[in-house]
Amino acid sequence: GDSVTQMEGPVTLSEEAFLTINCTYTATGYPSLFWYVQYPGEGLQLLLKATKADDKGSNKGFEATYRKETTSFHLEKGSVQVSDSAVYFCALSRYGNKLVFGAGTILRVKS
Amino acid sequence: NAGVTQTPKFRVLKTGQSMTLLCAQDMNHEYMYWYRQDPGMGLRLIHYSVGEGTTAKGEVPDGYNVSRLKKQNFLLGLESAAPSQTSVYFCASSYGDKKETQYFGPGTRLLVL
Numbered sequence: 001g002d003s004v005t006q007m008e009g010p011v012t013l014s015e016e017a018f019l020t021i022n023c024t025y026t027a028t029g030y031p032s033l034f035w036y037v038q039y040p041g042e043g044l045q046l047l048l049k050a051t052k053a054d055d056k057g058s059n060k061g062f063e064a065t066y067r068k069e070t071t072s073f074h075l076e077k078g079s080v081q082v083s084d085s086a087v088y089f090c091a092l093s094r095y096g097n098k099l100v101f102g103a104g105t106i107l108r109v110k111s
Numbered sequence: 112n113a114g115v116t117q118t119p120k121f122r123v124l125k126t127g128q129s130m131t132l133l134c135a136q137d138m139n140h141e142y143m144y145w146y147r148q149d150p151g152m153g154l155r156l157i158h159y160s161v162g163e164g165t166t167a168k169g170e171v172p173d174g175y176n177v178s179r180l181k182k183q184n185f186l187l188g189l190e191s192a193a194p195s196q197t198s199v200y201f202c203a204s205s206y207g208d209k210k211e212t213q214y215f216g217p218g219t220r221l222l223v224l
Contacts, residue, residue: 032211043115043201043215089153097142097161097210101153
């Protein structure tokens with residue numbers, strides 16, 4: 001079945017450091033790919049998405065590129081802030097409304 | 112516009128007790144979902160609904176029932192709670208041609224002793 005694998009955390013960075021969170025997926029066909037973020041004490045919210053190969057999703061300084069050849073959708077940000085501390089979930093959708101989530105990666109940013 | 116709200120925020124149950132979690136959305140969304148979130152496992156879909164009066168099973172439906180009598184509400188029931196149902200429960204909703212973009216509530220933390 002469909003699955004999403006994320007790098008294990010927690011990831012701890014200093015402010016202004018470069019961030020990469022790896023995400024790979026297993027699915028037949030051409031799923032849509034997503035990154036959701038969960039801030040402390042809140043529900044998940046959509047950060048960015050890409051719906052076809054080579055698409056780049058971007059939002060709030062975060063970027064991820066849909067790589068069909070490596071089945072990956074890695075999340076990157078050039079300079080993280082303390083306010084970026086959260087749990088980041090990679091997800092895919094192949095059947096319209098159903099999302100399959102990865103386990104989540106905790107990001108901690110120190111000032 | 113409150114978005115997606117969940118009631119209660121936290122609950123402690125004893126094994127065998129029953130309870131209902133309420134999800135409400137004021138965005139007129141057709142689709143609604145219940146997930147559970149467990150450490151190291153991400154979110155798993157319990158049940159979902161594609162419209163008023165309809166429900167369907169997700170990945171982990173056993174031990175749960177749902178109802179969608181009104182478009183804005185989606186109820187999750189536990190008839191006989193078990194310790195394995197200790198989790199954080201999230202409700203979400205989505206709509207139309209953007210149904211893959213889901214809007215989440217703040218979650219309900221449930222502890223079953």
